[in-house]
Amino acid sequence: MGKFSAFTLAWNALSHHQNWPRYWQNVPLAKKYDVIIIGAGGHGLATAHYLAKNHDITNVAVLEKGWLGGGNIARNTVTIRSNYLRDESLPFFVKSVSLFEGLAKDLNFNLMYSKRSMIDVIQTYPKMREIRRRMMNGYLHGSSYNPINVAELRRRVPALTGGGPKSRLPIIGAMVHKEAAVCRHDGVAWGYARSASRRGAEIHQHTEVKSLLRAADGTIKGVETNRGTVLADKVAVVVSGHTTTITETAGLRLPVKSFNLAAFVSEPVKPLVDVIVNCPDLGVYLNQSDKGELVIGGAPDPGQSFRRDMKQTVFEDAVVTMLELFPAFRRLKLLRQWGGVLDIAHDATPIISQTDIPRLFVSCGWWGGFKAVPAGGYTLAHLIATGQPHEVATPFTLDRFRHLDFVVESGTTTAR
Amino acid sequence: MTSSPLRFQTGGHINRDKPIEFEFNGKIYTGFDGDTLASALLANGIFLTARSFKYHRPRGVMGAGVEEPSCLVELLGVHAAGNHAATKVELRTGLRAKSVNCWPSPNFDLLSINQFFSRLLPAGFYYKTFMWPNWHLFETSIRRAAGLAAAPDERIPDHRYETRWWYGDVIVVGAGPCGLLAAMMASRSGARVMIVDDHREAGGHLRASRMIINGNPALDWVAAIVEELDANPEVTRLQDAIAWGYRESNQLMITERNPLEDHVFQRGWKARANRVILATGAIERNLIFANNDRPGVMLASAVQRYANEYAVMPGRRAVIFTNNSSAYELAHDLRSLGIDVAGIVDSRPSSAIGVEQQGLDMPLFAEHQVMTAHGGKKVQAVTIRDKNGVTTRLNCDLLALSGGWNPAVHLFSQSRGTLAYDADLASFVPDKPSQQVICVGAAAGQMNLAFAIVETAALTSSCLQNQGFTVAAVATPELSTITDYNIHPLWKVDGLRPGDKAFIDIQNDVTLDDIGLAMREGFDTVEHVKRYTTAGMGIDQGKIGNVNVIGNMAEASNKTPGEIGTTTFRSPFTPVDFGSIAGQRSGEVVLPFRHTPITKWNKAQGAVMYEAGARWQRPGYFPVAGETMQNAINREAEAVRYGVGVYDGSPLGKFDISGRDAAAFIDLLYTNDFSDLEIGMGRYGIMLSEDGMILDDGVTFKLAENHYFMSTSTGYADLVFRHMEYILQVERPSWQVWITPITSQWCNATICGPKARDVLVALGTSVDISAEAFPFMALREGIVADMPARICRVSFTGEVSFEINVWPRHAEAMWHRIMEAGAPLGILPIGSETSHVLRVEKGFLSLGHEVDGTVDPFDLGMGWIMSRTKMHAIGRRSVDIRRESGKPRRELIGLLPDSNGELIPEGAPITPNGDRVASEGFVSACVWSVVKQRVIALGLLLNGRARIGQTVFIRDREKTIKAIVTKPCFHDPQGHRLRG
Amino acid sequence: MLTLPCPFCGERDETEFVNGGPTKPPRPDITVTNSEWIDWLTVPINPIGYVEEKWWHAKGCGAWFTIKRHTVTHDIAKLDG
Amino acid sequence: MGYQISTERQALQATFDIKGVKAAVARKLSPLGLALPSDRNTTSRSNDITLCWIGKSHWLLVAPAEMETQLKASLVPDDTTHDCRVVLVSDVFTFFSITGPQANDIMAIASPLDTRPKKFPENGSTFSELFGIRGLILRQPNGFTIAIEQSYADMVAAYFRKI
Ligand SMILES: Cc1cc2nc3c(=O)[nH]c(=O)nc-3n(C[C@H](O)[C@H](O)[C@H](O)COP(=O)(O)OP(=O)(O)OC[C@H]3O[C@@H](n4cnc5c(N)ncnc54)[C@H](O)[C@@H]3O)c2cc1C
Ligand SMILES: NC(=O)c1ccc[n+]([C@@H]2O[C@H](COP(=O)([O-])OP(=O)(O)OC[C@H]3O[C@@H](n4cnc5c(N)ncnc54)[C@H](O)[C@@H]3O)[C@@H](O)[C@H]2O)c1
Ligand SMILES: Cc1cc2nc3c(=O)[nH]c(=O)nc-3n(C[C@H](O)[C@H](O)[C@H](O)COP(=O)(O)O)c2cc1C
Ligand SMILES: [Zn+2]
Secondary structure (H helix, E strand, O other), rough: OOOOHHHHHHHHHOOOOOOOOOOOOOOOOOOOOEEEEEEEHHHHHHHHHHHHHHHOOOEEEEEEEOOOOOOHHHOOOEEEOOOOOOOOOOOHHHHHHHHOOOHHHHHOOOOOOOOOOOEEOOOOHHHHHHHHHHHHHHHOOOOOOEEEEEEHHHHOOOOOOOOOOOOOOOOOEEEEOOOOOOOHHHHHHHHHHHHHHOOOOOEOOOOOOEEEEEEEOOOOEEEEEEEEEEEEEEEEEHHHHHHHHEEEEHHHOOEEEEEEEEEEEEEEEOOOOOOEEEEEEOOEEEEEEOOOEEEEEEEEEEOOEEEEEEEEHHHHHHHHHHHHHHHHHHHOEEEEEEEEEEEOOOOOOOOEEOOOOOOOOEEEOOOOOOHHHHHHHHHHHHHHHHOOOOHHHHHOOOHHHHHHOOOOOOOOOOOO | OOOOEOOOOOOOOOOOEEEEEEOOEEEEEEEEOOEEEEHHHHHHHOOOOEEEOOOOOOEOOOOOOOOOOOOOEEEEEEOOOOEEEEOOOEOOOOOOEOOOOOEEEOOHHHHHHHHHHHHHHOOOHHHHHOOOOOOOHHHHHHHOOOOOOOOOOOOHHHHHHHEEEEEEEEEEEOOOOOHHHHHHHHHOOOOOOEEOOOOOOOHHHHHHOOOEEEEHHHHHHHHHHHHHHHOOOOOOEEOOEEEEEEEEOOEEEEEOOOOOOOOOOEEEEEEEEEEEEEOEEEEEEEOOOOOOOOOOOOEEHHHHHHHHHOOOOOOOOOEEEOOOOOOOHHHHHHHHHOOEEEEEEEEEOHHHHHHHOOOOOOOEEEEEEEEEEEOOOOOOOEEEEEOOOOEEEEEEOOEEEEEOOOOOOOHHHOOOOEEEEEOOOOOEEEEOOOOOOOEEEHOOOOOHHHHHHHHHHHHHHHHHHHOOOOOOOOOOOOOOOOOOOOOOOOOOOOOOOOOHHHHHHHOOOOEHHHHHHHHHHOOOOOOHHHHOOOOOOOOOOOOHHHHHHHHHHHHHOOOOHHHHHOOOOOOOOOOOHHHHOOOOHHHHHHHEEEOOOOOOOOOOOOEEEEEOOOOOOOOOEEEOOOOOHHHHHHHHHHHHHOOOOOOOOOOOOOEEEEEEHHHHHHHHHHHOOOOOOOOEEEEEEEOOOOOOOOEEEEEEEEEEOEEEEEEEOOOOHHHHHHHHHHHHHOOOOOOOEEEEHHHHHHEEEEEEOHHHHHHHHHHHHHOOOOOOEEEEEEEEEEEOOOOOOOOOOEOOOOOOEEEEEEEEHHHHHHHHHHHHHHHHHEEOOOOOOHHHHHHHHOOOOEOOOOOOOOOOOOOOOOOOHHOHHHHOOOOOHHHHHHHHHHOOOOEEEEEEEOOOOOOOOHHHOOEEEOOOOOOOOOEEEEEEOOOOEEEEEEEEEOOOOOOOOEEEEEEEOOOEEEEEEEEOOOOOOOOOOHOO | OOOOEOOOOOOEEEEHEEEEEOOOOOOOOOOOOOOHHHHHHEEEEEEEEEEEEEEOOOOOOEEEEEEEEEEOOEEEOOOHH | OOOOOEEEOOOOOOEEEEEEHHHHHHHHHHHHHOOOOOOEEEEEEOOEEEEEEEEEEOEEEEEEHHHHHHHHHHHOOOOOOOEEEEEEEEHEEEEEEEEOOHHHHHHHOOOOOOOOOOOOOOOOEOOOOOOOOOOOOOOEEEEEEEEEHHHHHHHHHHHHOOO
């Protein structure tokens, strides 16, 4: 009786909810698997789900050093969008957004996916030009992005009272990205974990990979963990900010650096903003959760960091810029702030790739990768199962570094 | 409304001479100066003050400070803002407040119907339903129900918030007995001290107690210390100030709520000291039994504070339920205040109860537990139960709980200090510090004040001595008797049944059942339980409930609370206004802006001003009455092409570069050669990043041997400066090169057009300006219009140009002289929109248009600028590697679009056959050309140079526009005009 | 907020500085192979622990300097030598 | 306007940016009777001339505007033949004075600089952050003198009117 529905909820209410099964099973750690996925974050768990669902590969272990879903998937500002700039990235993110739309049904789990649009507030002409370029390029790939005037912007976001004609940086226009959505971030991890587990994959929490093991011929053989050696035919490193920490144990160095990116929430208030508001010229973005708190994000910390914390300078900048556009929020209160460890590739574009070590795969460089969880898992599963990059993920292989052929999908839009 | 039914006639620390009227839920009440909203409401007999978050159960005040989980109010009027704990709202004239989260009132709340569906709403129920047809359909109504208070909608003027930095030797947080003692010692030692306390007056929990110190009321002792501290100018004492964040390098973030200056509403302090002393006290936790959330159920410490500090008795007949000795102090206080106590229910075995009960003639129910509280909108009775399950009913209208004390370790933990579980205290205490911080008093887990004081003196003393201060011994105050704490943890009462509403997080309506369900479903770490049930995620951040969650998880899984561990303590310690974080930073202090000496003139001419990068504002165009933007641009552009125009080029980045190795340095920076440049001449150069992408472009003049005058684009001047200093200081430290930014030392008026020279003649100059004597790309110094000037012959328009650089002190005069001299020739000021047209006609590149972070000089057809002899120039190697792959590149081309005179949006993609597929290039710039009298464009196109003459298709969403590919220059390709 | 030790000005608040990324080995000369160059250019050190990095005292004296900063604690250690 | 301070925008000052090897700089300045400041981020004075040591090999010389021509003659800007060089930057900076009993409070709001006398002495002078931009801070008897890049001066003046 594990299926979720209004009916099963009512049925279980009769027994005071004493009989719900576990979301994921606790089983002993085996000696060997077909595939080991390191990291039970969004991408790792989604990969396990799609390996089972699309490729029938279920002898899979997801190894997680902490509690599943406790990495960046627990910490992000939940913006899902596909309004990227480059032809290389657009098909991937369009795919991811479309997978998100059907995900609650696919996983039989309410992720509270809410397609509520994102509005970019534009305050300078160079940004306007860049954003129009996104609009026209996005159209080619089925990602919609349409201009609205300032009056319409203010009608849709009444709380946005700053940026008037006399302000330091008047608003000159806005763009609506209709496909943008938010969704319960923890739910994505739990939904994928539950589905992967029900399809046969194992999830081992509190199992930290200490190093990668290579066979005599250099190929990958398995991993060393705090719970002993585990062997596997194929290993995928899907650990966001800790990627280099793991790959370097096998002598593999990657063009990524780790950063702390932080976010914060206000006290919960009654519905106030029902779209995602992104202010690229000022460098702040926000949305309001179903519980009422405003979820607000800014820039990453300067300098590498493995903290999950808030740097005062960066935080202050996000607050002051938010108040430029939402001056009434001066009296709104900060409730909590936190951070996460992300890795950013040299060209700011993700990496889903086979590595120089045969049968070792990485998926990293996801500094705006919550939106990418479905497509990231989908395409990594494809790569692991078939040995070939999925068509929408071909620009993201490590090959591009061999010729410095960067994609340069930098964070021209602030929202992750 | 003057009689407050529950206020004692005497006692307390309120100011009875100053009654204050206030409004709550539309009714007017009276309290006193010194009250909080909560104490005033209780004094007026208002118990039902709120409805709960999920089930809309009736709720009242439970605590007396930041820990308050339940009585949240929304402030109305001038200071409108939501979600304030009524226990932290000071009563002030004009205060208006209402309950949050209920409609129409807490007494009659429509959504209280949720209580009857509560069975359907266990933790995480929403993950299991609302999936058909989709969540978005349900979302609106669910969101409306959530969210507590409405958001503030009135604005506080910016300057009313302020932030400032503070530096000193010691910061003490908490002005309870231990904090005061520490601050006093630090002050006497000569240190510069800040002491921060969250209450309006110092004293900490002494204000809530009837303690005697040195034979007098404790507050006399407090007053003496306060007086001493205030007399020392090196001491900053902040009351009503919350230290909410502990950052790196021993910095505390503090919000002072009501600074004495009346022009400041709140002040944020960024205070940093060599040592921080945390004397933050402890926070009481509640106990878990059925209906433990009824109005009238309160923390024992809160009851004590109401009785002693505010002279309010929140009930007439009390029951005290405890698992430790601290609540007996309340029993004694109630006894001496003459309040009826129906009984002390003590879950500890009789043998564990000691001297604390002496002198109390009231029923003591040892080894008993409260099973349930009765009553709806106010508690009416409790059922208690002994260890054999025998139950008794006690009538009461007040139930005071003490589930034990949690040291306030929040700031310590934020400082990255570790915590340890102390089984004797049944709580988490500071363990290893990671910054220069010590904890004293209850915050350190010392629950016995006599010991705490002795320890505080010793710890403070060595902390000060470590910093080199001399510390005199302080007399230890003599205290009235104190009992030992002696807690026996009780994480929940025995015999609870499924479905009992035993709340563990009062604010988020999380019950013990919810914790059980989460654990059964596999959420077995404390972090999972938190996120699945939302326990501890409310405005109070679970200050009274979190350790109970941990205790119950430990019990259910046969672990110790230490093994379960805590969730992360995050800032802020308690919510603070965003305004107090931003302070005065708004408008230009967030986004400073820069003026040239000509800005005022430009604005007076009606220029439409644009942000021009690097914080400069520049005119875009100068429309005359009734003119469209395009007409204005055309008029200005024609002036330059056929007459003369002038623009204010002052924001261009300018650097004076000199020194023994200056020439080598310039050669390293630019891809082309500068070594053969003659003195007095300049050269255009492109600077690459080490990635091989274009970083900047500009002209550099050689003023003398090893002395250069470099100009950069406006927007990148700062970046270029940083880049140059990096190379010099990091890569080439042995080189002798000196760079001085002189952007603001030189203003420039660029006169351009076929009649430019005539203007200069009219101005009068000492320089021979003939084309032979003063060729293109030369620089001359001399007098222009009686002012010293540096003239450069560069051209970004394709016409003859003279850049007249003068010092800003002369700039306005020079500008006026130019306008005067040029008037007969029809000179026009031109804006950046016009410059854009002129440069597109010439095919000159612009950063941000053609250069979008992916192009190199070859792509732009500027291979000539990549010197063959300078392979070591910055970025060169990367360009070569990229090109070796042979992958086709997007190349700069011109476009003649077939658009019926309409401009094509810049950025429009070019697609194969105009199909809706991935692009093969894009339009980087598109203008109406005054020389071609048609729309022209520049673009980057895959293999573009090989496709000149072909037709391509530009795709603006639905629309497809044909265009012919041309060379990227539409005007005077040989450059005769600019050399003329 | 951190304080950073400028070799000229002493301890100053972080807001005065600009981060310049981790220290790279010296810039290779033109004789290195492509892959050596690419490694130098794109592959940074990324330790959990002390990272040697550059900062610029942009709002102060203008010095570019090197520190060793712990990527978890932000503690700053003395540079060797 | 709640603070007891007065702020004043000052007229142009003759200002020279000096970079170079310490000994060479000392030699260059000795005809003016100016000794190099002995401590970093402090000043030395001779007559009306103030010399600020603001960076490792970097000094700023500030004097009344009337002295500009004379100073130019003796400092010979643009002469790069020695191990130091001087650039005229008089127009780069605008100076303001902030004086009054609460001048310290204004500095605490505007700048993260620790202005306790033991960190920033009587003759202190340093570049730091001021209202979010870079600025020079000098102590003066009743408060401070600050200098910011001239292009920001109107903004700072407007800001002073607000606090
Ligand atoms: C503040 C913030 C805001 C963000 N906002 C957005 C946004 O709005 N939109 C968006 O699309 N993206 C956003 N992101 C980015 C997004 O969260 C991440 O890109 C994405 O979650 C990363 O993928 P993941 O979920 O697989 O990583 P994670 O959840 O970090 O998973 C990695 C897992 O690997 C585990 N692990 C690490 N080392 C080991 C080891 N040695 N052995 C075993 N396990 C290990 C970790 O414990 C972790 O659980 C944001 C990120 C942050 C921090
Ligand atoms: N009833 C009790 O048993 C009880 C309760 C608490 C303390 N005590 C006794 O008091 C002794 C110590 O007293 P103390 O001085 O440690 O604590 P205290 O509780 O008297 O004082 C702490 C003060 O710090 C303030 N504070 C806490 N966090 C703050 C923050 N982040 N910012 C600003 N202010 C903050 C509190 O509001 C309070 O005023 C203990 O040894 C114990 O015996 C007893
Ligand atoms: C979208 C989102 C919304 C959140 N809302 C709340 C909230 O309402 N209350 C709260 O206490 N924390 C909230 N958090 C923060 C979490 O409590 C927590 O800080 C975050 O998951 C990081 O974990 P950590 O603080 O345990 O390191 C939210 C986090 C996210 C990502
Ligand atoms: Zn410095």
